[in-house]
Amino acid sequence: MEASTNSVTQTVPSDDMDAVEIPIKRAIPQQMLVPCLNFPDQDEYVWRHEQGTVIEMDNEEKAMKRLNNKRLPFQAWPIAPIPGLTTAFSKSWLLLVKVPGGEAAEAFPSLADRFTIDMDSIIRRREGEFSLVRLAASRIANPYETIDADEVQRCAAFKVDVPRSWKVGDGPYQEMDLMATFQTASSISDTGSIALDPHKQQTIFVQFDANCLTFEAELAALRCLTVEHRLKEMAPSKLSLDAFKMLQNFSSPGWISVRNLHDEFPQLRNPCLRSHRVPRLIVEKFKAFNADHRAALEGLQSIPNSVYFVNGCPGAGKTEWNMVLAALIHSKRSPKSRRRHTPILFLVDINKAVDDAANRYYRLCQDAGLKRLRIIRMHSWPYEIRNSAKLNKGSDDIDAEPDFTKKFLTTASLAQHIETQRNPRQAPTLDEASWEYYELHKGDIFQGLCKLLTRMDEGEALGNEDWKALRRLVSLLYRAVLAQTDFVATTPVAAFGHFSKLFKPDLVVMDEAPHARELTSLIPIAFYSPLAWIFTGDVNQTRPFVKNDNKQSAERAGLQFNPFAEQLRTSIMARAAAVGAVNSKLLVNKRSFANLHRLPSKLFYDGQMSSGYDEASLYPPSTMYLKGYLEKLGGVKDVGENRLVVRLQGGKEQKLRESFWNPAHHDWVVKQVRLLLQDESFDTMTGSGKGTILIATPYSTSVRQYHASVKTWPEEWQDRVEVLTVDKAQGNEADVVFLDLVRTERPGFMDDPQRLNVAISRARQAEVIVMHPCMTFRRVAGGRRIRSKYLSEIWDDAVASGRLATL
Structure with missing residues (x-):
């Protein structure tokens, strides 16, 4: 399996000693390695994760260069200079930029990205022609989110630094305010004139910085835990090292010390006791916990080496459990603590989820009367990383004093x-x-x-x-x-480095942990020493993202084949689940009505996922209406659950830009969504209002085509519809889901259990799966056809239950 082509050398750095090159005799394998679930040998752990991360970092840089070379255009409106930010060298401008859909959305900067912009327009003045290119930029919060202009509210805001002096021909530099040529408002405070006038729109191109901070942070965490440190203050704590040793080899974890959070926070034993003075709203939420939630809370009495795993099925209330736990802890100061407060660090490896978590906890504490708590969200940390701060160099630049x-x-x-x-x-x-x-x-x-x-x-x-x-x-x-901050929600990468010296949490919670690569999950282990690290998520839904699957796909994409890809796709939490080291499971689905939990439970949870509703509650009026809608749509009788599989005659997949879409599927789904949006009886389950729809599909080309159609609809319709790839759908839900599987010749990559589980567990009230019978077979060596494992079961289940419609 480990056929070699070239030897490698490893440079072993640390925070407190010079990097030393040590030759490694092991060769990079030429075949995909089977992931290890336990690592009795730390050298094997380091080799797999370090080499895999180095290859992934190289591939990320190549992909970033390719993305930059595409020069995708974005629509922008330069508003005005930002007062107080002008220096001797540059003037800062505020630009509003339309957030695109489809492929361009993947290439749109986040609040944490580093990038420059190029203006497409050329400025012609009597001094000559000038181009505004390579302008340093950053995305900031849109300051106009609350003004009464929908288009403006939905824009992103960029701060762009424009040079003040420009070279004129062969002569000297002259001061010119070139961006003023495109200014659309008298000042940033002139909110009455802030508008997206198409005649004043400018086209910009984004160029991303190729600096791979995520991988630097991952490798720094690995080095911190595995390299000898001469300076004691630079070494990780014994608590961190014991936790790391256990995480490497769950079957032989070494020394086990047990943490009891109920001793630290007595209110966890019985939040209902009046002497604990837990706010009424938090007590009510605790009382609403099901048996699984309470068992997970009780399990906090015995946490091995301060690491606790909570695995939960779709709609199980994993994030809610985290929020209530945090509120219970914040309700009363620990009798063992010398500090007046109990800081909590909440980590999610997705920027949008950071905002969602912080805002959710902020509102919960407001409503509960815990208004003195300081709760903040943080997308990035002001690292000043020079180009020299690359792999195998010391971490001085990364760990330097930040400049805010x-x-x-x-x-x-x-x-x-x-x-x-x-x-x-x-x-x-x-x-x-x-x-x-x-x-x-x-x-x-x-x-x-x-x-x-x-x-x-x-x-x-x-x-x-x-x-x-x-x-x-x-x-x-x-x-x-x-x-003085009580709760910080951020990403693991933002929490790396100097931030850990300024914020010392008593509790670290990492939500959606199966989405994070192993070394990403090591960041809080390496750099923090809390009372406990709590990892929550669902190993049956999400996996970490790695660039390529096999040699062929890597070669087609111009990337380096990564034989460690499957190891990188196996998160710490997935390894723990595979060897029975998960501490608690949440298996009651509170999202899905109309028996929609049954099929994913059968396919992915050994039938253990149950509904949070009794028979009388499974079909409220809006859900019963959608039951009739599905029966009429498919021409079927008395569906036993609100899931319909539709085969469209004449549908055929088409390849476009190395991806796929299906015009017949597309037209049919768009028609049905339009009709449903106009149906006055289509109501939501999340309060009063009209029902929402999610269009999910595996392929980016298909998503782009759906986005193009949805953008032509009235705003009120667009607000009720979301279009996502299956890989982006985790964490989202809707009243009705249309799942377009696109392919008509083979299953593609959708026979993957995690991906398919996400796809068929997003709906609250009804689900329509558009698929072709050819997806129930796949080809193996020699051209022989065999049944696909999971897609064939979806098809067979629909046939057996009378929920298959051929239209």
Whole structure:
């Protein structure tokens, strides 16, 4: 299996010693390695994960270059300069940019990305022709999210730094405000004139920084836990090392120490006791817990080496359990703690989920009366990584003192010059929380910072010493805010490095843990020493993302084959589940009505997933209406569950841009969605209002085609419809799901159990699966056809239950 082609050398770095090259005799395999579930040998663990990550990092850089070369266009409107951010070298501008759908959405910057932009237009002046290219940019929160203009609200906002001086021919540099050529408002505070005028629209192209911070953070965590450290303060804690040893080899974990969180937080034993003074809303939520939820809470009395795994099925309330646990802990100070508060670090490996978690907890605490808690969300950390800070170098650049100045000044300027209020039901970002804290204390402890900002507002150019003072004072401000923060929601990568020195949590929770690569999950283990690390998620739904599957796909994509890909796709939590090391399971589905839980339970949970509703509650009026809708749609009688499989005659897959779509499927689904949106009896299950629809499909080309159709519909329809690839659908749900499986010749990659589980567990009330019978077979060596494992069961189940319609 391990046929060699080339030897490799490993450079072993650490925080406190020079990198030393050590030759490694092991060769890179030429065949995919079967993933290990336990690692008795730490060298094997390091070799697989380090080499696999290095290859993945190389492939990510290649993919990023290819993405940059595509030069996908985006529609932008330069609004006006951002006051107070002009330096001797550049002026900062605010741009609004339309958030695209389809393929372009994959290439659109997030709040954590590093990138530059190129303006397509050429500026012609009497001094000559000028191009605005390679402009340093960052995505910031849209300051106009609350103004009464839907198009503007839905835009992304970029801060773009434009040089002030430009070279004119062979002559000297001259100061010119070139971006002013495209200015669309008199100032950023002129909210009355903020509009997306098509005549003033500019086309921009984004170029991403190829710096792979995620992989740097992963490898730093691995090195931290496996390399000898000469300086004690640079080494991980004994708690971290014991946890890491257990995580490597669940079958022989070594020394086991048991943590009892109920001793640390007595209110966990019985939150209903009045002496604990737990807010009524939190007590009510605790009382609503089912037996699985309570068992998971009781399991916190015996946590081996402070690591606790909670695996939960779709709709089991995993995040709700996390939220209630955090609120219970925050309800009463620990009698064993010397601190006045109990900081909690909540990690999710997806930026949108960071916002969702922080906002959800913020609203819960507001409603429960826990309003003194400081809850913040954080998408990124201000790492200043030079190009020299690459693999096999020390971590000095990454671990350097962060500079918050740019983000703080941007937040301050927008807050001062745009008369919009932050949404009171959303958690503030770290920058917003710091600005609000400064506003509260600028007359006392931050008088020095106030004087500097006043001078800047008056147009004074600060000298070097003043800038150093500004940076120091802003750093003190952020340190003060983090020292008083109770709950931070962020990504593992943002939590890596210097942040761990400023925020010391008593509890680390990592939600959607099976989505994260093993080394991503090691980041909180390596750099934090809490009372407990809690990992939650569903190993039957999500897997970590790795660039390629096999040699052929790697070669087609121009990437390096990664023989460690299957190991990287196996998360820590998946390994734990495979060897029976998961501490607790949540197997009651509260999302799905109308028996929609039955099929995924049968296929992926050994029949153990049950419904959270009794027979009388499975079919509320809106769900019963959709039962009749499905029966009429498919011409079938009395469906036993609200799931219909549809075969469309004449449908045929088409390949486009290395992906697929099915025009006949597309047209039929679009027609049905339009009709359902117009149906006045189609109601939602999540409160009052009209029903929502999710169109899910495995292929990006199919998604682009659906996006193109949906964009032509009225806004009120678009607000009720979401179009996602199956791989992006995790964490989303809708009243009705249309699942277009596209293929008509073979199953493609949809016979994967995790992927298919996600696909058929998103619906609350009804599901329509559009598929072709050829997906029930796959070809093996020699051209022989055999039954696909899971897709054939979906088809056979529909046939046996009379829920197959041929149209």
